Amino acid sequence: LLAAAVPLAAQTDPLPSWNDGATKQAIVDFVTAVTTEGRPDYVAPADRIATFDQDGTTWVSHPLYGQALFALDRVTAMAPDHPEWKDTEPFKSVLSGDRIAMAKFTEKDWMEIIATTHAGMSTADFEAIVADWLPKSENPVLKRPVTDLVYQPMIEVMEYLRDNGFRTYIVTGGGQEFVRVYAQDVYGIPPEQVVGSSIVTKYATVDGKPALMREPKVFFIDDGPGKAVGINLFIGKRPLIAFGNSDGDKEMLQWTTDGPGARLGLLVLHDDAEREFAYGPADGLPDTKVGTFSQALMDAAKGNGWIVISMKGDWKRIFAFE
Amino acid sequence: LLAAAVPLAAQTDPLPSWNDGATKQAIVDFVTAVTTEGRPDYVAPADRIATFDQDGTTWVSHPLYGQALFALDRVTAMAPDHPEWKDTEPFKSVLSGDRIAMAKFTEKDWMEIIATTHAGMSTADFEAIVADWLPKSENPVLKRPVTDLVYQPMIEVMEYLRDNGFRTYIVTGGGQEFVRVYAQDVYGIPPEQVVGSSIVTKYATVDGKPALMREPKVFFIDDGPGKAVGINLFIGKRPLIAFGNSDGDKEMLQWTTDGPGARLGLLVLHDDAEREFAYGPADGLPDTKVGTFSQALMDAAKGNGWIVISMKGDWKRIFAFE
Numbered sequence: 129l130l131a132a133a134v135p136l137a138a139q140t141d142p143l144p145s146w147n148d149g150a151t152k153q154a155i156v157d158f159v160t161a162v163t164t165e166g167r168p169d170y171v172a173p174a175d176r177i178a179t180f181d182q183d184g185t186t187w188v189s190h191p192l193y194g195q196a197l198f199a200l201d202r203v204t205a206m207a208p209d210h211p212e213w214k215d216t217e218p219f220k221s222v223l224s225g226d227r228i229a230m231a232k233f234t235e236k237d238w239m240e241i242i243a244t245t246h247a248g249m250s251t252a253d254f255e256a257i258v259a260d261w262l263p264k265s266e267n268p269v270l271k272r273p274v275t276d277l278v279y280q281p282m283i284e285v286m287e288y289l290r291d292n293g294f295r296t297y298i299v300t301g302g303g304q305e306f307v308r309v310y311a312q313d314v315y316g317i318p319p320e321q322v323v324g325s326s327i328v329t330k331y332a333t334v335d336g337k338p339a340l341m342r343e344p345k346v347f348f349i350d351d352g353p354g355k356a357v358g359i360n361l362f363i364g365k366r367p368l369i370a371f372g373n374s375d376g377d378k379e380m381l382q383w384t385t386d387g388p389g390a391r392l393g394l395l396v397l398h399d400d401a402e403r404e405f406a407y408g409p410a411d412g413l414p415d416t417k418v419g420t421f422s423q424a425l426m427d428a429a430k431g432n433g434w435i436v437i438s439m440k441g442d443w444k445r446i447f448a449f450e
Numbered sequence: 451l452l453a454a455a456v457p458l459a460a461q462t463d464p465l466p467s468w469n470d471g472a473t474k475q476a477i478v479d480f481v482t483a484v485t486t487e488g489r490p491d492y493v494a495p496a497d498r499i500a501t502f503d504q505d506g507t508t509w510v511s512h513p514l515y516g517q518a519l520f521a522l523d524r525v526t527a528m529a530p531d532h533p534e535w536k537d538t539e540p541f542k543s544v545l546s547g548d549r550i551a552m553a554k555f556t557e558k559d560w561m562e563i564i565a566t567t568h569a570g571m572s573t574a575d576f577e578a579i580v581a582d583w584l585p586k587s588e589n590p591v592l593k594r595p596v597t598d599l600v601y602q603p604m605i606e607v608m609e610y611l612r613d614n615g616f617r618t619y620i621v622t623g624g625g626q627e628f629v630r631v632y633a634q635d636v637y638g639i640p641p642e643q644v645v646g647s648s649i650v651t652k653y654a655t656v657d658g659k660p661a662l663m664r665e666p667k668v669f670f671i672d673d674g675p676g677k678a679v680g681i682n683l684f685i686g687k688r689p690l691i692a693f694g695n696s697d698g699d700k701e702m703l704q705w706t707t708d709g710p711g712a713r714l715g716l717l718v719l720h721d722d723a724e725r726e727f728a729y730g731p732a733d734g735l736p737d738t739k740v741g742t743f744s745q746a747l748m749d750a751a752k753g754n755g756w757i758v759i760s761m762k763g764d765w766k767r768i769f770a771f772e
């Protein structure tokens with residue numbers, strides 16, 4: 129109660145890695161509007177839902193998604209048991225480190241790599257494999273473990289929202305069980321608040337004990353329209369605020385901001401080649417094919433009043449280690 | 451802290467609708483074991499997960515599941531727009547109130563009724579239809595709305611668990627979106643803590659606005675082995691305690707009690723023909739085909755140390771209105 133009576137400037141800044149400006153102010157104004165009792169847009173804590181895309185929104189997704197790095201490393205780790213891979217694509221290109229061939233992998237190539245590296249074990253074994261890999265992982269350009277490459281301004285927004293009674297969710301096109309392994313440590317988000325893509329799991333008895341076995345078959349794709357479907361399926365409530373960075377987040381933002389009362393949709397634009405990466409192709413940025421922010425999405429943002437976060441202009445600091 | 455120092459008998463009884471005895475004591479002992487810091491089986495609040503089957507475990511499922519009553523009432527409500535149903539099965543039997551024919555409905559008949567009554571509208575419209583129906587609903591034997599026919603002892607257990615830092619989930623073979631409509635009011639359980647069966651939903655634009663359309667196609671069956679799969683998919687943590695009542699809960703209890711540390715599996719046995727219904731066929735109770743508690747399940751309960759709750763012996767009061 130006391131805090132509410134003190135002007136914002138006199139309080140500790142909840143978003144120190146954000147530059148002062150319209151974007152930061154819009155976030156603070158939104159949170160104030162929906163959390164101040166008596167305001168017309170006040171929302172009870174139980175309905176304060178915030179959703180965050182992951183790749184390119186809360187952590188680095190260039191030059192490859194973190195989970196793709198995991199899959200490629202797994203191929204290398206599994207290769208001794210698969211001598212035939214030396215002569216079989218797509219494994220051959222992975223093992224020989226042929227970046228040009230890998231850049232041309234089709235969806236089918238990737239599905240084969242995912243099926244081989246993500247299925248055929250229990251959920252418990254998969255979690256252990258991911259947990260073992262994380263500290264050894266390395267982004268090939270930034271030369272750091274993937275879990276270091278988290279955007280500090282987004283961590284601050286998550287904490288700021290939670291401090292204001294929001295429940296924060298990851299809503300990712302990436303693997304739900306992959307992200308759940310580190311979401312608590314990295315984002316402060318528990319497993320039950322990670323919504324993602326998944327493969328079929330089957331209940332089985334292994335060595336006399338129940339196990340959930342991961343099968344090489346797609347169950348749910350939490351991307352594009354699937355993000356709105358996934359939010360409804362897993363949360364059953366419409367978010368008040370949603371963060372994304374690419375065309376695959378359009379429907380999540382539409383679904384979020386179409387709700388009644390104050391809503392906020394935000395998109396991270398990677399326009400900082402010096403401190404991170406620059407890609408779009410919106411606004412004439414390079415078209416890199418990973419995490420596409422198209423001009424059509426930029427137009428939709430303008431039409432819908434979504435806020436475009438400029439990494440270059442809005443973020444004082446990008447990584448915690450800076 | 452004070453409460454912990456006071457002997458249980460001196461405190462307000464958290465389970466007043468339960469008779470004193472081994473079952474009630476086992477629940478209290480379990481909760482004490484996992485919530486008392488310093489005890490070997492202590493579990494942090496974030497991992498205190500409790501799961502409850504619904505039909506026959508938390509509310510009446512005889513002579514028909516609540517959701518089946520809804521589906522049949524919907525056929526009647528929709529009939530004026532479907533004159534052809536007068537001569538088409540399975541609708542003809544529903545509309546003529548032919549109980550004997552309805553009792554013989556095949557899985558395919560029910561699927562057709564579910565597809566017709568549960569799909570072809572948006573999730574928002576479906577919720578409104580269910581909310582409108584609930585107060586008008588009537589159990590054909592007990593002559594009360596379905597939401598009156600909730601087991602008071604289970605409501606007390608849910609509250610007792612929540613008071614002790616547990617998160618309570620419904621894990622039902624019934625429709626997730628159906629149960630979510632009333633779970634908060636009836637059980638104090640929010641939508642995101644209802645795991646159930648679901649049909650496919652598709653993101654669409656209707657009248658210029660985003661909508662999630664329910665399609666007549668099964669997406670996920672949260673029953674039998676599917677309950678362990680659903681728990682992993684939606685919660686990502688293994689329950690400490692699980693309540694069920696029928697063969698479809700066996701894998702949920704296996705998955706729960708196979709975890710390390712103190713775990714508890716409990717099954718409600720409907721052995722009280724006077725105050726509710728009596729069915730099994732375990733222990734020589736009548737075999738009614740709805741909510742089957744088989745002798746095999748009874749044997750599994752004995753083998754695994756699961757507790758069988760006798761409605762007749764363990765419950766002082768069954769319904770709040772008594």
Ligand SMILES: [Ca+2]
Binds near residue numbers: 183372
């Ligand atoms: Ca992304």
Ligand SMILES: [Ca+2]
Binds near residue numbers: 505506507695696741
């Ligand atoms: Ca049941």
